[in-house]
Amino acid sequence: MQSTTRRTVLELVHRGQARTRHDLSRLIGLSRSAVAQTVAELVAEGLLAEHAADRPVRRGRPSTQLKLVPHRGWVGAIDLGHRHVGVAVGDMHHDVVDERRVSWRVDGSATDALALARSMLTEALARHGRSRRDLWAVGVTVPFPVVERTVRPIGSVPGWDGVRPAELLRLPATTTVIVDNSSDLGAWGEYVHAAAPPVRSLIYVSAGDGVGGGLVIDGRIFAGTHGVSGEIGHVPVPGCRLRCRCGRTGCLDALVSVAGDGTPSSVRAAGRAVGAALAQVATFVDPDVVVLGGVLGSTDAAFVRSAEDAYARHEPSRRVTFTAARLGLRSAQWGAFDRATHEAWAGASLGTARRRR
Ligand SMILES: [Zn+2]
Numbered sequence: 001m002q003s004t005t006r007r008t009v010l011e012l013v014h015r016g017q018a019r020t021r022h023d024l025s026r027l028i029g030l031s032r033s034a035v036a037q038t039v040a041e042l043v044a045e046g047l048l049a050e051h052a053a054d055r056p057v058r059r060g061r062p063s064t065q066l067k068l069v070p071h072r073g074w075v076g077a078i079d080l081g082h083r084h085v086g087v088a089v090g091d092m093h094h095d096v097v098d099e100r101r102v103s104w105r106v107d108g109s110a111t112d113a114l115a116l117a118r119s120m121l122t123e124a125l126a127r128h129g130r131s132r133r134d135l136w137a138v139g140v141t142v143p144f145p146v147v148e149r150t151v152r153p154i155g156s157v158p159g160w161d162g163v164r165p166a167e168l169l170r171l172p173a174t175t176t177v178i179v180d181n182s183s184d185l186g187a188w189g190e191y192v193h194a195a196a197p198p199v200r201s202l203i204y205v206s207a208g209d210g211v212g213g214g215l216v217i218d219g220r221i222f223a224g225t226h227g228v229s230g231e232i233g234h235v236p237v238p239g240c241r242l243r244c245r246c247g248r249t250g251c252l253d254a255l256v257s258v259a260g261d262g263t264p265s266s267v268r269a270a271g272r273a274v275g276a277a278l279a280q281v282a283t284f285v286d287p288d289v290v291v292l293g294g295v296l297g298s299t300d301a302a303f304v305r306s307a308e309d310a311y312a313r314h315e316p317s318r319r320v321t322f323t324a325a326r327l328g329l330r331s332a333q334w335g336a337f338d339r340a341t342h343e344a345w346a347g348a349s350l351g352t353a354r355r356r357r
Helices: 003-014 021-028 032-044 110-126 165-169 182-193 252-260 264-285 294-299 301-314 328-347
Strands: 048-052 064-068 074-080 084-091 096-103 135-142 176-181 202-208 210-217 289-293 321-324
Touching (some): 003 048, 021 032, 021 064, 074 110, 110 135, 165 176, 182 210, 202 294, 264 289, 289 328
Parallel strands (some): 135 176, 202 289
Antiparallel strands (some): 202 210
16 A cells, blocks of 8 residues: 555544545545555554444445544654753654653764663653554654765764764664754744644744754755755854854854853844844745744744844845744654654554664
8 A cells, every 4th residue: 555645544534634434535536445445454453443423424324434543553753952852752643642851962972862862762652651662653853964864964073973863773673763954853843733834834943052944845844955954053144253063163053052041132143143144045935934943042032033123124025924933942853753653654554664774
């Protein structure tokens, strides 16, 4: 069976748009026999259940209603920032049931950060009587560009260059692992959670310990050829002489990092610089929404106001909605969880999962 058909069936049932096989035929445009086969397979795998309807769904014939079986498989998310490790687990119903976050110097060593994430994941599953074998899919965010599941930092970050996080996690072969940049997944998290249609294009910027950006264009993450689209962290800021983690001086990332634990004036300066940089990106992308996340973007009103004012000065058409991240510090984690859930729906069942590493 096509994995896209499986995913579409499960999505439609999950969203409540399809309650019967007839709904599925109508919405997907497949024959009744093709839908019957897909539903039969999903029921046999324990992903979907059919119940007798309380009352006839369609006039004239008895009908059964479709429901997801949430606890058949489990999904995990690992959110690695420059200074934190977050882990969430949830069920196939798209609900997070457990999440923890600890401070950790992630940049120093991929091996250590991923070992910590692995043990946090194990503990989270154990709290619900589960083990890593129950995981059908895991989404991993890393605070560096990712190309073909390999980390490619900007500048010198020896602890991460060339790392393939899915391999270091050593999860069962039946677990699908997806790895992506945290700003891209942050953009996706905000898009699916808060800004889904009619929003088509969204720019997300995480500002706190450094700054990173991600783009969703026409409902898809746009990562770019080298995985660095939206990475505004290393654009030069006029007059800034701070040393940046990339080895140069005067980058936006350095200015925002200082503001992350700094004074009100440094917060406003960082906000102005981020707003000006965003206005340049917006000229090309023409987004519906600009979302500011990270510690500064989601919690500091002065930062958001400064950024919005600078943005409006540089991009005076003002057709964009400016907003703080509705998921707060959890945008990237939620984006990873959502992507992993969809991977699980697409075909990760025990024994048949594709090994993506
Ligand atoms: Zn830099």
